[in-house]
Amino acid sequence: MTEGNPVGTVTALGVGNLRWRLLTTYTVFGGTALAVCLLAPLVGPTPISLRQVFDGSIPFTDNVDAQIFFIARLPRALAGALVGGALAAAGVVLQALLRNPLATPFTLGVSAGASLGAMVVIIFGVPLTVLGVPAVTLASLAGALAAVVIVYSLARLRRQGLSTNVLLLAGVTLNSLFSAVIMFIQYLADFSQNFQAIRWLMGNLDVSGYEPIVWALPLLAVAVAGFAWLPRSLNLLTLGSEHAASRGVNVLRTQRLAFFSASLATGAAVSLGGPIGFIGIIVPHIVRLIVGADHRVVLPASAFLGAAFLVICDVGARTLMAPVELPVGVITAMLGGPFFLWLLIRSR
Amino acid sequence: MVTHTQSIGTSTTCPTVVAILVVAIGLLSAQNSGPKRIISIVPAVTQILFAIGAESRLVGIGSFDRLPDGDDRAAELVRVGGLLDPDMERIFTLRPDLVVLYQSHVDQRQQLERAGIPVLVYEHAGLVDITETIRDLGVRTGRTVQAESIAAQMDTGLAAIRAKVDGRPRPRTLLVFSREPMALRNIYASGGIGFLHDMLDTAGGENVFAEVRSENIAQVSSEAILAAAPDVIIEIRFDEYLRKSVIDDERDVWRQLSALPAVRNGRIHFVTGHRFVVPGPGVIEATEELARMLHPEVFATPQTRPAPGVG
Numbered sequence: 001m002t003e004g005n006p007v008g009t010v011t012a013l014g015v016g017n018l019r020w021r022l023l024t025t026y027t028v029f030g031g032t033a034l035a036v037c038l039l040a041p042l043v044g045p046t047p048i049s050l051r052q053v054f055d056g057s058i059p060f061t062d063n064v065d066a067q068i069f070f071i072a073r074l075p076r077a078l079a080g081a082l083v084g085g086a087l088a089a090a091g092v093v094l095q096a097l098l099r100n101p102l103a104t105p106f107t108l109g110v111s112a113g114a115s116l117g118a119m120v121v122i123i124f125g126v127p128l129t130v131l132g133v134p135a136v137t138l139a140s141l142a143g144a145l146a147a148v149v150i151v152y153s154l155a156r157l158r159r160q161g162l163s164t165n166v167l168l169l170a171g172v173t174l175n176s177l178f179s180a181v182i183m184f185i186q187y188l189a190d191f192s193q194n195f196q197a198i199r200w201l202m203g204n205l206d207v208s209g210y211e212p213i214v215w216a217l218p219l220l221a222v223a224v225a226g227f228a229w230l231p232r233s234l235n236l237l238t239l240g241s242e243h244a245a246s247r248g249v250n251v252l253r254t255q256r257l258a259f260f261s262a263s264l265a266t267g268a269a270v271s272l273g274g275p276i277g278f279i280g281i282i283v284p285h286i287v288r289l290i291v292g293a294d295h296r297v298v299l300p301a302s303a304f305l306g307a308a309f310l311v312i313c314d315v316g317a318r319t320l321m322a323p324v325e326l327p328v329g330v331i332t333a334m335l336g337g338p339f340f341l342w343l344l345i346r347s348r
Numbered sequence: 349m350v351t352h353t354q355s356i357g358t359s360t361t362c363p364t365v366v367a368i369l370v371v372a373i374g375l376l377s378a379q380n381s382g383p384k385r386i387i388s389i390v391p392a393v394t395q396i397l398f399a400i401g402a403e404s405r406l407v408g409i410g411s412f413d414r415l416p417d418g419d420d421r422a423a424e425l426v427r428v429g430g431l432l433d434p435d436m437e438r439i440f441t442l443r444p445d446l447v448v449l450y451q452s453h454v455d456q457r458q459q460l461e462r463a464g465i466p467v468l469v470y471e472h473a474g475l476v477d478i479t480e481t482i483r484d485l486g487v488r489t490g491r492t493v494q495a496e497s498i499a500a501q502m503d504t505g506l507a508a509i510r511a512k513v514d515g516r517p518r519p520r521t522l523l524v525f526s527r528e529p530m531a532l533r534n535i536y537a538s539g540g541i542g543f544l545h546d547m548l549d550t551a552g553g554e555n556v557f558a559e560v561r562s563e564n565i566a567q568v569s570s571e572a573i574l575a576a577a578p579d580v581i582i583e584i585r586f587d588e589y590l591r592k593s594v595i596d597d598e599r600d601v602w603r604q605l606s607a608l609p610a611v612r613n614g615r616i617h618f619v620t621g622h623r624f625v626v627p628g629p630g631v632i633e634a635t636e637e638l639a640r641m642l643h644p645e646v647f648a649t650p651q652t653r654p655a656p657g658v659g
Contacts, residue, residue, distance in 0.1 A: 046575040061606040064574055071604060072571035125529055125587070134531040190412075191431075192526040192536075192586045199534045199567065208532045208570040208604055323572035324539075324560055 018296060025297050029304035036308040037081050040315050041073040045322030071208055078213055079205045079272050080314040080328075081307040084279055086220055086269040088306025089227055090262040091280030092287075092299050096234040097258040098164050105266040105280035108167065108259075109147045109174030114270040115201060116178045116185075117143025122196045123189040132211030136200070137271045141219075144267030147174060152259065162255040202327035203276035205314050212272055219268040226261025227303075231295035234258065238293075276329045279306050282336040289343050309336070382490040383446035383466065388413070389434055390470045393448045395628035396482050399498055402489040407442045414622055446488070475546035478627050479503055498629060505632040506550055513552030513643050521553035521642065522578035522610070530601055532570050539566040543627045544584070551638035553580065574605055580642060581610040585620045617641050 042050070048065040052058065060066055090105040098107070105111065117139035120126075128135040154170040155162050186197050207213060233254040236244035241251045266280075283306040284298065291297045310328070313335060317328040386402070388394045389410035397403055398416055408426040411433075415421060426442060429435040434456055439447060440463065447460055448468045460467050468488065470481070479499040486495020523538035523545070538545050539560035548555050556576040560566045568576075581602065595618045602611050610616055619637060623630030640647045 044571055046571055061612075064577065064607045067605060067607045068571050068574045072569060072574055121529065129530045134528060134533075136528055136531065136533075187432075190586050195526050195536060196528060196534055199536075200528070204534055206533050206569050318569050318571060323557060323568050323576065324566045325569045325572070 018294075021291070021294075021297050022300075025291065025301045025304075029301045029308075033081065033085075033304040033308040033311075036311045037077050040077040040080070040311045041069055043315050043319065044068070044073055045319050072206075075207045075210055075213060076205045076314055076318070077311050078210075079207045080311040082213065082216060082220060083205065083269040083273040083276060084283075084310025085303040085307035086223065086265040087276065087280040087310075088283035088287075088302040089223075089299060090265040090269070091306075092284040092295065092302045093227065093230060093234065093258050093262040094280075095284060096238050096295060097255060097262070098168055099238060099240075100168070101285070102281070103168075104277075105262065105269070106175070106275060106277070108151050108171035108263065108266075109178065110144045110151075110263050110266045111270045111275040112175045112178035112182075113147025113150075114140040114144035114267055115275055116182055117141070117146075118200050118271075118274075119182050119185050119197050122200060123185050123193045125193070131215075132209065133215045134212070137212050137215065141267055141271040144263070144270060147178070148260070148263040148267065150174060162252055162259065164255070167259070199327070200274050203274035203329040204325075205273045205276075205310075205328055206318070206325070207272065216268040216272045219264055223261045223265035223268065226257050226264070227299060230254065230258055230261070231299050234295040234299075235293075238295075273328075276310065276332060278329070278332045278336045279310055282332075282340045283309060286336075286340055286343055382488055383444075385442065385444045386446045386448070386489070387428055387439055387442060387444040388448040389428055389430060390448050390450060391622070391626045392478070392628040393468075393470055393481070393485065395626060395630065396485050397489070399629045400482065400486055400489070400491045400494040402485070402491045402494075405489060407444060408439065414626075472627065473543070474541070475506070475543045475550065475627075475631065478543065478629075478631060482629070502629060502632055506635060509632075509635055509639050510550050510552075512646050513639055516552055516643055516646065518552055518554040519579040519615075519642050520556050520577065520609075521548055521580045521582060522556050522573060522576065523548055524581065524583040527583075530597065532573075532601060532604060535568050535570075535573070537566055537568050543631065544624070547631060547635045547638055548582075551635050551642055553638065553642045570605060574607060577607075577609055579609045579613070580615040580617070581608070582617045582619060582638065582641060584624045585618060586625055587620060590618065590620055615641075 046068055048068050052063065052065040053069045054066075055063070058066070060070075087105050091103070094103040094105060094107060095101055097103075118136050120143075121135045121139040126135045126139070130138060151167060151170045151174060155164075155167040157166075182197075186194055189197065233244065233249045236247050236249050237251065237254060237258075244254070245251050269276075284302045287298050287302045287305055291301055310332065313331040314328050316331045316335075317326045320326055382405075384405050385407045386397065386405045387408035388397060388406065389408075391410060391413045394406070394409045394413040395416075397406055398419070403419075403421065406425055408428045409415075411427045411430045413427075415425075426438060428438045428442070431450055431452070434449070434453060436456060436459055439460075444465055446466050446468060448470055449457055449460075451469055451471050457467050457469065471477075479502050482495050482499045482502070483492075486492045486499075525536045525538065525544075527533065527535040537557050538548065538555060540555060540558035541561060545555050545558070556578045557566055557568065557572075583598070599616050599618065602608070602616055605611055619634075619641075621630075621634070623634040
């Protein structure tokens with residue numbers, strides 16, 4: 001990776017070639033994600049009978065197999081797919097925006113803001129739900145949005161454009177600041193609350209219902225709409241903002257769109273599953289090693305691979321040590337890390 | 349002691365009298381021996397010291413320790429931090445001659461030992477270990493008689509509860525320590541080790557996650573709970589002053605898992621209070637409370653409030 005374009009080189013592609021590669025991407029990566037989502041609810045520590053799951057003659061309230069399938073497994077698979085896809089896509093966009101291969105969805109302080117929101121509710125105990133969504137989810141979303149506003153305002157203060165350096169520094173500083181406040185709140189809390197707080201920070205997809213997913217969907221839809229506009233401009237932006245501007249890219253608008261859609265995706269993902277690490281940095285790099293650096297391919301491929309990867313990790317989290325549950329973040333790091341290193345060594 | 353009595357007299361009554369005298373003198377001197385400036389940052393140990401009447405020897409206690417209701421020594425006793433943040437400076441200033449610490453306080457223990465201050469390391473363990481701790485502390489503080497009487501009371505009390513529920517069907521019970529507010533997420537339940545599991549066992553319940561032997565506490569998924577199908581769910585809350593409306597709302601959260609026998613039969617209980625979280629003399633009342641929930645038919649008489657005091 002050269003200094004000029006730290007997240008890879010984009011080679012010019014013919015339209016026919018691109019169409020073919022997109023088709024392959026959607027078929028292979030999209031197909032994998034779909035297959036994983038369909039198969040995941042069938043796998044688990046408890047043997048269940050599919051016939052009983054879909055047996056309409058047994059009322060749902062008495063049907064244990066159906067409840068395991070529809071409450072314990074299916075929402076988890078859906079949440080895993082959404083969170084994994086959102087984090088991986090946000091990772092791609094932020095790495096391009098900040099022109100830094102080490103950027104993650106958590107670099108700009110969004111997840112720290114979300115975590116702070118969640119900590120406040122867990123530790124000061126706000127026993128509340130809004131339309132079936134627990135207060136922790138809502139508070140983490142609010143925290144994420146607050147962080148986005150703060151970081152964006154700071155990055156806009158200095159000069160006309162959106163300074164990626166200020167963005168990065170403000171994000172990193174905000175991360176430390178929020179972490180300090182989180183530590184202080186945890187210090188005030190009692191033993192069981194601390195337990196909850198630490199566990200939330202490890203990430204968990206056991207949403208046991210569809211309300212939090214339904215709540216996150218519109219936010220993710222807006223983020224996806226933003227992502228759809230981005231790939232071509234991001235390709236040019238990775239070569240430098242002057243270069244991009246000279247090729248007709250509205251740099252500020254692209255940066256703004258990239259920042260807000262990635263932040264929205266991150267905020268929604270973290271409020272749904274907690275700050276699950278590693279996906280946002282590992283998946284984009286794995287995808288680049290497989291398909292090259294063109295964001296028109298990398299972005300959808302990363303979203304699909306991120307979705308499939310997190311759903312698989314979560315099956316491991318709920319199955320490997322059953323009935324005890326493993327933090328899914330532990331599995332994403334343990335599986336993703338060595339695999340990425342292997343890919344890195346092999347590709348050199 | 350035997351050789352001593354034989355040298356004094358030959359009749360059968362005389363040695364007995366002397367032996368009693370020797371024991372009495374020994375006890376009296378023991379009452380005044382042992383550490384006189386104790387610091388305990390372990391809530392269970394603080395409770396036990398109060399229960400065996402050794403509280404006058406305390407000079408410092410943990411920040412989260414509760415004194416028995418009506419005890420006005422709160423201002424007198426210095427609070428010296430807790431499990432995570434023992435204040436070593438304050439501890440040294442109090443010139444203690446015994447400090448009770450947790451196992452995890454490795455550095456603090458070294459500091460104290462370097463200063464020549466005796467240390468007692470406390471370990472959380474099962475229900476039977478509580479009486480052992482009480483007897484130990486009795487010996488250490490010269491309050492053997494009181495300690496023995498309290499330990500014996502506990503042993504009989506627990507045996508009585510066990511006898512009462514003996515032979516009854518044991519409801520499969522899920523004991524929840526903590527979870528996310530208003531959601532069935534990040535649920536921590538009792539595994540098959542620890543004093544709470546032992547209390548449940550004594551109270552005539554079958555812990556649904558008894559086979560989880562690794563830790564005191566295990567995080568379980570909603571699938572694991574659905575598969576375990578508990579007849580009774582008991583949630584232990586650290587917050588002693590939970591409003592009834594909050595408890596009602598939190599109980600309703602379980603309705604999501606309507607296939608659970610506990611949900612269908614409305615057997616979801618919330619219990620609060622230090623007697624459930626501090627492995628001290630209060631566990632007797634706590635165990636009886638659990639037994640009443642699990643076997644209401646056995647305890648048909650109206651429930652008496654647990655006596656105020658330790659616990």
